[in-house]
Amino acid sequence: MGSIIIHGHFYQPPRENPWTGAIEREGSARPFHDWNERIYAECYRPNAFARITDSRGRVQRIVNNYAHISFNFGPTLLNWLERAHPDTYARILEADRESISLHQGHGNAIAQGYNHAILPLCNERDRYTQIRWGIADFRDRFGRFPESLWLPETACNDATLGAMIDAGLLYVILSPTQAERVRPLDTEQWQDVSNGGIDPRRCYRYFHRDRSGRSIAIFFYDPEVSMAIAFEGALAWSSNFVDRLTRALGEGGDMANVATDGESYGHHFPFGDRCLAYSLEVEARARGLDLTNYGEFLASHPPRHEVEIKSGTGGEGTAWSCQHGVQRWYRDCGCQTGGAEGWNQRWREPLRRALDLLRDAAARQFEDLGGDLFREPWAARDAYIEVLRHPGIASRKKFLNRHARGRLDDAARTRALNLLEAQRAAMFMYTSCGWFFADISRIEAVQVMKYAGRVLDFMEELGATSPVNRFLEVLAEATSNVPGMGNGADVYRRLVQPDRVTPSRVAAHLAISSIADDSPEGRIGDFLFHRRDFEKRQRGRFTLTTGRVLLNTSTTGQQRDCAVATLHMGGLDFYCALGAYAGAKNFARAAKGLHERFVNASLPVMLRLMQSEFGPEEFGLEEVLPEGRRTIFEMVFGDIFEGFASQLARLYEENRRFVVSLHEAGFEPPTQLRQVAELALQHRFEQELLEQRSDHNLAAYGKALGVAQEVARWNYRIDKSLGNSVFSALIAEAARDAVSEPGIDKVESAIQLVRLAKGLLLEPNFDLAQETVYAALVSGAPGSEKLAQLAAALNLGLK
Numbered sequence: 001m002g003s004i005i006i007h008g009h010f011y012q013p014p015r016e017n018p019w020t021g022a023i024e025r026e027g028s029a030r031p032f033h034d035w036n037e038r039i040y041a042e043c044y045r046p047n048a049f050a051r052i053t054d055s056r057g058r059v060q061r062i063v064n065n066y067a068h069i070s071f072n073f074g075p076t077l078l079n080w081l082e083r084a085h086p087d088t089y090a091r092i093l094e095a096d097r098e099s100i101s102l103h104q105g106h107g108n109a110i111a112q113g114y115n116h117a118i119l120p121l122c123n124e125r126d127r128y129t130q131i132r133w134g135i136a137d138f139r140d141r142f143g144r145f146p147e148s149l150w151l152p153e154t155a156c157n158d159a160t161l162g163a164m165i166d167a168g169l170l171y172v173i174l175s176p177t178q179a180e181r182v183r184p185l186d187t188e189q190w191q192d193v194s195n196g197g198i199d200p201r202r203c204y205r206y207f208h209r210d211r212s213g214r215s216i217a218i219f220f221y222d223p224e225v226s227m228a229i230a231f232e233g234a235l236a237w238s239s240n241f242v243d244r245l246t247r248a249l250g251e252g253g254d255m256a257n258v259a260t261d262g263e264s265y266g267h268h269f270p271f272g273d274r275c276l277a278y279s280l281e282v283e284a285r286a287r288g289l290d291l292t293n294y295g296e297f298l299a300s301h302p303p304r305h306e307v308e309i310k311s312g313t314g315g316e317g318t319a320w321s322c323q324h325g326v327q328r329w330y331r332d333c334g335c336q337t338g339g340a341e342g343w344n345q346r347w348r349e350p351l352r353r354a355l356d357l358l359r360d361a362a363a364r365q366f367e368d369l370g371g372d373l374f375r376e377p378w379a380a381r382d383a384y385i386e387v388l389r390h391p392g393i394a395s396r397k398k399f400l401n402r403h404a405r406g407r408l409d410d411a412a413r414t415r416a417l418n419l420l421e422a423q424r425a426a427m428f429m430y431t432s433c434g435w436f437f438a439d440i441s442r443i444e445a446v447q448v449m450k451y452a453g454r455v456l457d458f459m460e461e462l463g464a465t466s467p468v469n470r471f472l473e474v475l476a477e478a479t480s481n482v483p484g485m486g487n488g489a490d491v492y493r494r495l496v497q498p499d500r501v502t503p504s505r506v507a508a509h510l511a512i513s514s515i516a517d518d519s520p521e522g523r524i525g526d527f528l529f530h531r532r533d534f535e536k537r538q539r540g541r542f543t544l545t546t547g548r549v550l551l552n553t554s555t556t557g558q559q560r561d562c563a564v565a566t567l568h569m570g571g572l573d574f575y576c577a578l579g580a581y582a583g584a585k586n587f588a589r590a591a592k593g594l595h596e597r598f599v600n601a602s603l604p605v606m607l608r609l610m611q612s613e614f615g616p617e618e619f620g621l622e623e624v625l626p627e628g629r630r631t632i633f634e635m636v637f638g639d640i641f642e643g644f645a646s647q648l649a650r651l652y653e654e655n656r657r658f659v660v661s662l663h664e665a666g667f668e669p670p671t672q673l674r675q676v677a678e679l680a681l682q683h684r685f686e687q688e689l690l691e692q693r694s695d696h697n698l699a700a701y702g703k704a705l706g707v708a709q710e711v712a713r714w715n716y717r718i719d720k721s722l723g724n725s726v727f728s729a730l731i732a733e734a735a736r737d738a739v740s741e742p743g744i745d746k747v748e749s750a751i752q753l754v755r756l757a758k759g760l761l762l763e764p765n766f767d768l769a770q771e772t773v774y775a776a777l778v779s780g781a782p783g784s785e786k787l788a789q790l791a792a793a794l795n796l797g798l799k
Contacts, residue, residue, distance in 0.1 A: 002289065003289075006280075008259075009150055009259065010261075012035065019500055036080055039267045046273040050277035052277050065273060069108060076115055106299065111146035119131075121316065121430075127163055128167075152432050156172070162210070165214050174220055174320075176197075177318070179218075179309060194310065200257060202303070206307055221259035229258060229260045230264055242287065321436075330348055330349055340481070343481040346479065350475060354452070354471050358471055361467050362458075362459060366419050366422070369462060373416040374404060375405050391526075415462060419462065429451045440488050441480045441491050450499060506524060508564070516634075518531065528554060529550065535591060563581045569603070574624075577616075594606075652680035655673070659673055690722075732768035736772055739772050754794065766794050773790055773791050
């Protein structure tokens with residue numbers, strides 16, 4: 001009947017603190033740690049392991065949606081996925097490999113402009129680097145050269161398309177509203193399609209403006225179906241979704257193609273991933289539709305028409321999410337998301353102007369200092385993606401051997417890498433989300449200003465006088481719509497500067513948080529750390545620790561070796577003194593003397609000694625990074641909370657017979673008594689689960705089952721999230737054991753855990769367990785006949 005192409009643009013802005021490389025907790029993403037984690041759980045993972053269920057809700061198939069759609073993932077998102085969720089990351093790469101075999105060597109994956117900057121608004125140098133970094137990142141991950149690169153927000157102009165052609169890319173995906181006019185290649189008769197009337201069922205040829213004859217193919221997505229997916233609930237029912245695709249194909253159409261944010265499939269529309277899976281695996285195949293990708297279609301259907309695109313205001317170009325060209329990213333054009341009545345976006349222009357000022361100053365510094373360090377500074381910047389993909393000593397050494405102007409000493413190597421890191425931060429300032437929403441105080445605009453703050457720090461570290469005053473003067477011209485937020489400079493001081501982190505602050509964080517977490521080594525974003533020679537001593541409510549903290553930055557290799565002393569004075573009162581490590585002998589002497597005086601010295605004396613022996617830098621709890629503060633808070637107040645819960649439990653037990661009598665007599669207990677009962681029962685329930693979590697024997701959970709029955713009998717409401725989490729992990733582990741050793745005992749143990757969870761009235765997540773058992777059954781692994789019972793218990797209904 002024709003070809004169907006569905007493209008998903010999967011992207012999140014970089015969310016890391018630019019000073020640490022770690023993603024901090026984002027309250028608006030609750031109950032998840034941050035928005036990456038939330039959208040991962042709602043979209044990225046579900047599409048990698050999409051369920052097709054029968055009429056009884058049993059899982060019949062688990063499919064990889066990415067193997068059946070064209071897609072791009074933002075490199076900054078893939079960086080995070082690779083570290084945080086390698087199983088899903090592997091499924092994305094696997095999907096592309098599978099699609100290559102299905103589509104005559106053409107993979108589903110395409111590249112993306114590196115950090116989602118609006119390419120027409122970039123200067124020429126940044127535009128080319130964004131494209132080159134996007135291509136290089138793709139090649140390193142997917143093992144092949146991309147056929148296309150997703151233009152962020154589909155923003156393009158002639159210069160951007162020229163850069164795409166120069167890069168050797170074959171095609172690009174645009175909105176139909178971006179086309180200006182078309183003509184058959186064998187005629188001179190142009191047709192005006194500036195009203196969005198271009199036929200999206202074929203591809204078009206766009207020629208480079210340099211008249212060289214070089215070209216790129218353009219696909220314009222179907223606007224009606226794409227809008228229906230994004231905004232009109234087309235994913236509510238698979239047959240309706242495929243009906244729309246079939247109608248878009250029309251009589252005699254070569255293909256129908258749609259493009260939307262990939263987050264539509266699960267995040268914007270819950271279970272959109274399942275609708276997509278059923279639509280492609282069942283509905284489309286039943287109707288004889290050919291599921292393909294752009295590369296395969298282009299190979300068999302070369303363009304027969306030429307197209308020219310709209311130039312936009314002043315040649316700036318156009319985009320799919322702005323009716324005014326690309327003004328959404330620098331002017332108050334009226335396009336915005338999340339604003340209240342009466343708000344404006346006049347803040348956009350001064351924000352971009354402030355960043356332009358900083359970008360140009362950093363570029364001058366890069367050329368001045370980089371000219372002494374690199375053979376070709378800008379070529380070195382383009383190649384720096386190699387280090388970003390594989391940070392480490394070997395990668396840095398290889399890179400500098402190729403690009404440095406001769407052998408560099410340690411100081412020069414650090415200077416060279418810091419210059420490149422400053423350039424990376426300068427490009428990240430232009431991530432499109434900074435202008436997309438309604439106010440300069442939103443997390444997206446604050447994030448781009450954080451990268452600006454990092455650029456300013458790099459400039460000062462490299463010996464230049466940063467233009468911070470002029471930068472803030474321009475920012476001050478931007479006015480927030482939120483009462484009390486003030487102007488852009490106020491927002492910067494309030495929301496950006498407190499997140500500024502120096503290596504000393506990281507070391508102090510590690511020293512203070514060692515009271516609650518004394519892991520000898522680990523990682524905080526880009527910082528690798530080692531704690532050494534830590535010694536702890538307690539006197540009443542006071543706790544003293546001394547030690548050594550070694551920091552190594554994975555990006556530049558910079559090292560910091562600190563001697564630290566921390567005094568916890570009870571509650572949330574901490575004092576930390578920190579200075580350079582002065583050798584084993586001096587450190588041992590200082591630590592020994594401090595611990596000896598700790599036995600009977602007064603608090604003022606201890607603070608003075610700590611400062612003189614371990615200073616000069618001083619820190620308090622406010623300097624601890626957010627995750628560390630949370631851990632310390634739980635440690636300090638955990639006993640208090642436990643005491644409250646124990647008192648409530650005793651109060652409930654003392655009055656339980658009275659409460660039960662009220663229930664049995666048909667009376668509703670007073671709200672206060674009901675709340676006490678629910679809190680006490682939840683506490684007992686969680687205690688029992690945590691105590692027995694390593695025991696798979698049903699009898700061991702007798703008390704927990706009793707609590708669950710009492711909760712159900714009187715229709716109490718308790719938070720079972722901890723229980724669901726515990727049993728999700730237990731059942732997943734038991735399923736792995738059953739698959740690796742599919743004996744009757746292992747299988748029965750896993751089934752018992754599933755039954756126990758139901759008896760406890762829990763609703764654990766079976767996803768990991770289902771996927772483990774499903775893969776074993778589909779592959780015909782040994783013991784499959786024994787696993788069939790476990791599959792049924794896990795609600796797998798394989799045909």
